[in-house]
Amino acid sequence: xxxxxxxxxxxxxxxxxxxxxxxxxxxxxxxxxxxxxxxxxxxxxxxxxxxxxxxxxxxxxxxxxxxxxxxxxxxxxxxxxxxxxxxxxxxxxxxxxxxxxxxxxxxxxxxxxxxxxxxxxxxxxxxxxxxxxxxxxxxxxxxxxxxxxxxxxxxxxxxxxxxxxxxxxxxxxxxxxxxxxxxxxxxxxxxxxxxxxxxxxxxxxxxxxxxxxxxxxxxxxxxxxxxxxxxxxxxxxxxxxxxxxxxxxxxxxxxxxxxxxxxxxxxxxxxxxxxxxxxxxxxxxxxxxxxxxxxxxxxxxxxxxxxxxxxxxxxxxxxxxxxxxxxxxxxxxxxxxxxxxxxxxxxxxxxxxxxxxxxxxxxxxxxxxxxxxxxxxxxxxxxxxxxxxxxxxxxxxxxxxxxxxxxxxxxxxxxxxxxxxxxxxxxxxxxxxxxxxxxxxxxxxxxxxxxxxxxxxxxxxxxxxxxxxxxxxxxxxxxxxxxxxxxxxxxxxxxxxxxxxxxxxxxxxxxxxxxxxxxxxxxxxxxxxxxxxxxxxxxxxxxxxxxxx
Amino acid sequence: xxxxxxxxxxxxxxxxxxxxxxxxxxxxxxxxxxxxxxxxxxxxxxxxxxxxxxxxxxxxxxxxxxxxxxxxxxxxxxxxxxxxxxxxxxxxxxxxxxxxxxxxxxxxxxxxxxxxxxxxxxxxxxxxxxxxxxxxxxxxxxxxxxxxxxxxxxxxxxxxxxxxxxxxxxxxxxxxxxxxxxxxxxxxxxxxxxxxxxxxxxxxxxxxxxxxxxxxxxxxxxxxxxxxxxxxxxxxxxxxxxxxxxxxxxxxxxxxxxxxxxxxxxxxxxxxxxxxxxxxxxxxxxxxxxxxxxxxxxxxxxxxxxxxxxxxxxxxxxxxxxxxxxxxxxxxxxxxxxxxxxxxxxxxxxxxxxxxxxxxxxxxxxxxxxxxxxxxxxxxxxxxxxxxxxxxxxxxxxxxxxxxxxxxxxxxxxxxxxxxxxxxxxxxxxxxxx
Ligand code: SF4
Ligand SMILES: [Zn+2]
Numbered sequence: 001x002x003x004x005x006x007x008x009x010x011x012x013x014x015x016x017x018x019x020x021x022x023x024x025x026x027x028x029x030x031x032x033x034x035x036x037x038x039x040x041x042x043x044x045x046x047x048x049x050x051x052x053x054x055x056x057x058x059x060x061x062x063x064x065x066x067x068x069x070x071x072x073x074x075x076x077x078x079x080x081x082x083x084x085x086x087x088x089x090x091x092x093x094x095x096x097x098x099x100x101x102x103x104x105x106x107x108x109x110x111x112x113x114x115x116x117x118x119x120x121x122x123x124x125x126x127x128x129x130x131x132x133x134x135x136x137x138x139x140x141x142x143x144x145x146x147x148x149x150x151x152x153x154x155x156x157x158x159x160x161x162x163x164x165x166x167x168x169x170x171x172x173x174x175x176x177x178x179x180x181x182x183x184x185x186x187x188x189x190x191x192x193x194x195x196x197x198x199x200x201x202x203x204x205x206x207x208x209x210x211x212x213x214x215x216x217x218x219x220x221x222x223x224x225x226x227x228x229x230x231x232x233x234x235x236x237x238x239x240x241x242x243x244x245x246x247x248x249x250x251x252x253x254x255x256x257x258x259x260x261x262x263x264x265x266x267x268x269x270x271x272x273x274x275x276x277x278x279x280x281x282x283x284x285x286x287x288x289x290x291x292x293x294x295x296x297x298x299x300x301x302x303x304x305x306x307x308x309x310x311x312x313x314x315x316x317x318x319x320x321x322x323x324x325x326x327x328x329x330x331x332x333x334x335x336x337x338x339x340x341x342x343x344x345x346x347x348x349x350x351x352x353x354x355x356x357x358x359x360x361x362x363x364x365x366x367x368x369x370x371x372x373x374x375x376x377x378x379x380x381x382x383x384x385x386x387x388x389x390x391x392x393x394x395x396x397x398x399x400x401x402x403x404x405x406x407x408x409x410x411x412x413x414x415x416x417x418x419x420x421x422x423x424x425x426x427x428x429x430x431x432x433x434x435x436x437x438x439x440x441x442x443x444x445x446x447x448x449x450x451x452x453x454x455x456x457x458x459x460x461x462x463x464x465x466x467x468x469x470x471x472x473x474x475x476x477x478x479x480x481x482x483x484x485x486x487x488x489x490x491x492x493x494x495x496x497x498x499x500x501x502x503x504x505x506x507x508x509x510x511x512x513x514x515x516x517x518x519x520x521x522x523x524x525x526x527x528x529x530x531x532x533x534x535x536x537x538x539x540x541x542x543x544x545x546x547x548x549x
Numbered sequence: 550x551x552x553x554x555x556x557x558x559x560x561x562x563x564x565x566x567x568x569x570x571x572x573x574x575x576x577x578x579x580x581x582x583x584x585x586x587x588x589x590x591x592x593x594x595x596x597x598x599x600x601x602x603x604x605x606x607x608x609x610x611x612x613x614x615x616x617x618x619x620x621x622x623x624x625x626x627x628x629x630x631x632x633x634x635x636x637x638x639x640x641x642x643x644x645x646x647x648x649x650x651x652x653x654x655x656x657x658x659x660x661x662x663x664x665x666x667x668x669x670x671x672x673x674x675x676x677x678x679x680x681x682x683x684x685x686x687x688x689x690x691x692x693x694x695x696x697x698x699x700x701x702x703x704x705x706x707x708x709x710x711x712x713x714x715x716x717x718x719x720x721x722x723x724x725x726x727x728x729x730x731x732x733x734x735x736x737x738x739x740x741x742x743x744x745x746x747x748x749x750x751x752x753x754x755x756x757x758x759x760x761x762x763x764x765x766x767x768x769x770x771x772x773x774x775x776x777x778x779x780x781x782x783x784x785x786x787x788x789x790x791x792x793x794x795x796x797x798x799x800x801x802x803x804x805x806x807x808x809x810x811x812x813x814x815x816x817x818x819x820x821x822x823x824x825x826x827x828x829x830x831x832x833x834x835x836x837x838x839x840x841x842x843x844x845x846x847x848x849x850x851x852x853x854x855x856x857x858x859x860x861x862x863x864x865x866x867x868x869x870x871x872x873x874x875x876x877x878x879x880x881x882x883x884x885x886x887x888x889x890x891x892x893x894x895x896x897x898x899x900x901x902x903x904x905x906x907x908x909x910x911x912x913x914x915x916x917x918x919x920x921x922x923x924x925x926x927x928x929x930x931x932x933x934x935x936x937x938x939x940x941x942x943x944x945x946x947x948x949x950x951x952x953x954x955x956x957x958x959x960x961x962x963x964x965x966x967x968x969x970x971x972x973x974x975x976x977x978x979x980x981x982x983x
Contacts, residue, residue: 063864065954071863072682073689075881078867083878092867093879099867123694126947126956130653131864150700150729193701194730195808195843207730318839330689333845334954335696336729342689521729522696523722525573528584528957535947535958 002027002038003482008046008461011428012053014437014450018429024051026457026482033453046461049476052432053451054113054458058439059233059263059298060380062103062135063117063142064128065332066310066340070097070381073330074308074344096307096381100134105491106387108137111460111475114440114448114497117142118182118233118263119312122149123335125176126531132499133537137485141443141500141545143233144178145312147215148189150336151517156218157208162225163507169222170506171514175530177501179545180230180443181223182263184312185237186212189339192315199315201237201250212237213254220258226504227549229444231259231296236268239316243272245281252288252295261442264300264379265289266361278353280360280417286367289374296442297368298375301361301392303384304349310342310381317341336522347384355413357383359406365396366422371433372441390473393435396426397468431472444545445500457482501542504549566592575948575957576604577652577941578904580851581716582695582950582957593965595942601717607905608942608962615923615965619934627935627968628976634899634933635980637916641897644668647888647910648902648921649870650853651937651970652946652959656861658974659901663874665978668899669886670862671871673907674855677817679883680824681848682869690832693811693845694952695722700729704807706800708814708831709740709766712849713747715815719849723813726753731808737800739773740766757803759796767823769793770830776801777837810835810844817850851951853904860949903937903970920970938967 003026010020025034037043061067071078074097081095092102107115115135120128120142132140146152146169155165169181187205188196194206201212220232236251238244248268252260262268271279289295306325311317314331318341321329325346333339347354361383368374376393380386395402406419414420426434440449447455459479465471474489485493511526518526533541568591575584579601587599588608595610618630625633638644646659649672663670672678684690698705705724712719724734735755736743742758743751761769772789775781776798789797804810812831819827831846838844850856859869866872868881873891885891892898892912899918900909906924909917909931916932919925923936940946941959946969949956 068860068863069953071867072859072869073686075686075868078881094867097867100864102867121954123696124954124956126958127860127949127954130947130956134657134864193697193809193843328687328689330685331691332954333691333693333697333701335694336700520727521700523699523725524582524696524955525575525584527573528575532958 002041005044008049008051010051011432012451015452029481031455049461053436055435056439057115059118059377063131065124070308070310070342095385104136113458114139121337123337136494139497141179143180143182145338147183147186148338153208166222167507167510170504171510174503177531179500182233184235186215188315227547233261235263242278259294262297265297266300282360282363296373298377300379300383302357303388304347307381308344312338314339314341355409359417359419366424371430372438376434390469393472394469502545504547577948580951622930631976634918635977638666644897645891645895646670646899648900649858650902650904652940655970658971660865667875669873669891671888672855672858674852677850680816683825684828684832694954701809702811703731704735704810706737706812711744763820767826772797813847815849854948857949937970943967944969
């Protein structure tokens with residue numbers, strides 16, 4: 001089957017095509033070199049439209065235990081957002097925590113074709129994969145949470161060599177069918193189980209006596225030596241704590257020599273200046289990111305309204321739970337692996353702190369120079385539901401619109417942010433970078449995020465509109481693997497997605513070692529922890545990501 | 550509950566069939582998720598070798614063939630039973646799906662059926678779950694998974710009756726003698742106390758009994774919470790003046806000094822009028838303890854994958870069990886869609902249970918479709934009976950452990966020609982003209 005998208009303005013920065021007048025030809029689901037029209041090929045006229053590769057979100061909490069716990073706890077979200085779809089759905093709803101089905105539909109209605117769950121716990125990985133298998137129209141993958149797992153902390157504290165650590169990480173990634181390693185509050189989640197309430201970068205945690213710096217370094221080395229495509233995906237120490245900018249800057253300095261991805265940096269860019277002891281650290285953080293080419297970030301933009309925060313960082317969520325709105329929350333210590341905390345939250349534009357969080361996120365987007373190292377996220381649902389992306393895109397592309405929103409915030413917020421002075425407006429090229437080209441490159445997805453021959457036929461046509469929010473909210477056309485799934489912003493077909501996973505090689509001796517660990521400590525057989533290929537996506541198995549040691 | 554033809558202890562089942570010994574099997578029956586079971590399989594016969602009494606009964610299978618599908622009491626080919634089920638469903642305006650004892654794929658299949666035909670869904674073992682949800686959804690709590698309990702818990706408080714009867718291997722799994730992070734554990738029984746076997750099993754641990762009659766558990770926990778908040782027994786108007794008050798005050802001290810206290814209860818087994826109150830108090834005590842130290846709840850439950858059923862409902866529909874799926878919308882109302890209540894207005898009952906031969910609830914206002922264990926004995930013959938395989942016996946499958954975090958892969962042990970519930974549901978859904 002051949003599909004031609006013609007007459008559009010192509011924005012494919014990965015291939016160097018910016019506002020290029022060219023056809024995109026897809027044969028049997030993959031993009032092929034342009035060729036003379038053939039009878040029988042399906043032609044989409046994209047005149048007046050902007051053509052991009054399918055969107056890729058590399059940090060969005062869409063599946064697994066904490067998401068389902070959030071659905072259970074925050075029934076208000078589901079009640080407020082009933083089934084919105086047409087004939088293709090009978091099982092959707094929710095906004096901060098949509099059902100699996102609605103997650104796929106809502107993402108694909110915005111032109112996204114791949115989304116990554118950034119905090120999959122080993123013990124809960126099978127569940128996360130079961131949920132992901134039920135998300136239609138988008139490809140998925142999970143990042144394995146390491147660095148608070150007792151097995152790893154024990155190896156590290158006992159002074160095991162880097163080879164053993166690497167083997168452990170490789171074994172765990174393969175066993176859980178993960179595609180990257182996430183490090184959440186290094187050592188902090190474990191510390192909270194021993195009643196530690198905070199843990200800074202160079203503080204020794206309880207029991208193991210390990211500093212977050214040491215844990216980070218060991219995992220960075222492991223990920224590098226195993227050749228995983230994505231560097232350590234770090235949710236750093238002290239999330240949400242005023243003054244945490246110092247820790248974040250120190251973390252960047254500590255990463256010298258290694259690639260590092262800092263997740264939802266907005267939550268890690270707070271100073272302590274001013275009469276309210278809460279200020280923007282965005283300028284300092286942006287300067288550090290600009291100066292360290294091996295560092296990338298996603299922002300975790302905050303938007304006003306009701307949401308739910310869901311994180312593996314129970315230490316931080318315990319701190320936050322007194323701000324829960326509505327006033328309820330749930331936490332869980334999980335299986336010598338990590339934890340989770342789910343806290344409903346309402347960001348109010350009348351709040352100084354929330355207003356400044358909003359401004360800090362935008363400052364970061366606008367002050368970090370290289371769009372290839374900043375990814376568009378709200379840390380869904382923690383900063384806001386992902387459905388706010390079109391609005392966020394307009395805030396980035398449209399200064400008068402941004403200024404009008406800033407003007408609605410209180411004078412105290414405006415006095416504390418330099419946002420009003422920033423002239424930058426994102427171009428369509430930059431939007432194409434931060435929403436598809438850059439995340440694809442960062443994750444090692446060689447055939448995604450671009451429209452060059454060899455790429456998968458994930459393609460979006462947006463109707464040109466000076467209202468960028470309207471433009472990005474309802475694409476004219478979305479193709480997934482070359483087949484139409486969205487037309488004029490509405491779902492017209494459902495397709496099963498795929499799941500990415502890596503399988504770095506690991507010393508077979510690790511099997512025996514892990515069997516012993518699971519028997520003695522966990523009370524579960526290692527062989528039952530391990531997830532087989534046939535358990536992924538209803539028997540179809542994962543798409544293997546290549547490791548380059 | 551035993552299948553009539555199941556008693557078979559000879560080594561050779563079917564003539565000449567070899568016996569296979571299968572080890573390290575995961576178990577999906579009570580929700581505790583043991584995964585070290587052992588069976589011997591000869592042809593169709595399954596003989597448990599390592600299993601708790603409940604699992605032994607439920608795993609055992611005889612060498613004979615299972616019954617075939619029946620429509621109106623007559624044996625028919627599977628396809629015909631599937632058509633009949635689809636016809637009944639298509640004709641129904643108020644269907645109730647009960648039982649729901651099946652693996653994740655079976656649950657997905659039932660969810661799809663509900664989307665296609667409209668139905669309310671509830672699990673046969675959801676009573677305890679909803680008593681817990683009353684607190685979890687209103688205030689939330691801090692919970693622990695099994696391995697956290699195993700490795701960390703230094704004070705375990707069992708509320709109510711000894712869980713041994715319902716969860717045979719709970720103490721063996723939850724508080725083994727050696728633990729990673731604690732050298733000594735104290736077991737507190739707040740309620741009716743441990744059974745003799747439990748007492749033996751816990752011999753290595755310090756044991757404290759705080760006898761409380763079942764009807765007084767809520768008050769006792771209120772007292773414990775008051776002591777923990779630094780208030781005295783005075784406000785209980787004398788109710789806590791005696792030995793109980795002294796015990797609770799002492800327990801409060803013990804809990805304050807605990808490094809990781811865990812509270813367990815079986816909500817299904819708590820006395821009805823105050824079950825919710827007990828759960829609520831336990832969660833409040835844990836919240837109070839976490840202000841200065843660490844503590845967690847570990848609610849027992851999860852028989853026949855009820856936890857998995859709730860999880861699937863949540864990611865498919867965004868609602869827990871006891872939800873009506875009607876055309877394109879779904880509505881959650883636990884009071885209306887609990888099986889017993891929903892059946893009052895129902896015109897069809899689809900009873901799905903692949904783990905145990907549990908008969909469907911009594912229902913006479915319309916047809917009954919049973920996608921059920923082959924050994925199910927019916928009080929009245931259902932309009933459609935399709936015997937289905939048991940996950941972990943007849944086919945592989947995935948179930949959730951009671952903590953809702955760990956999912957376990959169940960293995961196929963034998964081939965007796967029984968279809969998966971998931972496949973039967975898919976076939977019904979795909980039926981033309983239904
Ligand atoms: S205790 Fe429960 S999980 Fe363990 S073997 Fe018995 S029925 Fe199975
Ligand atoms: Zn996140």
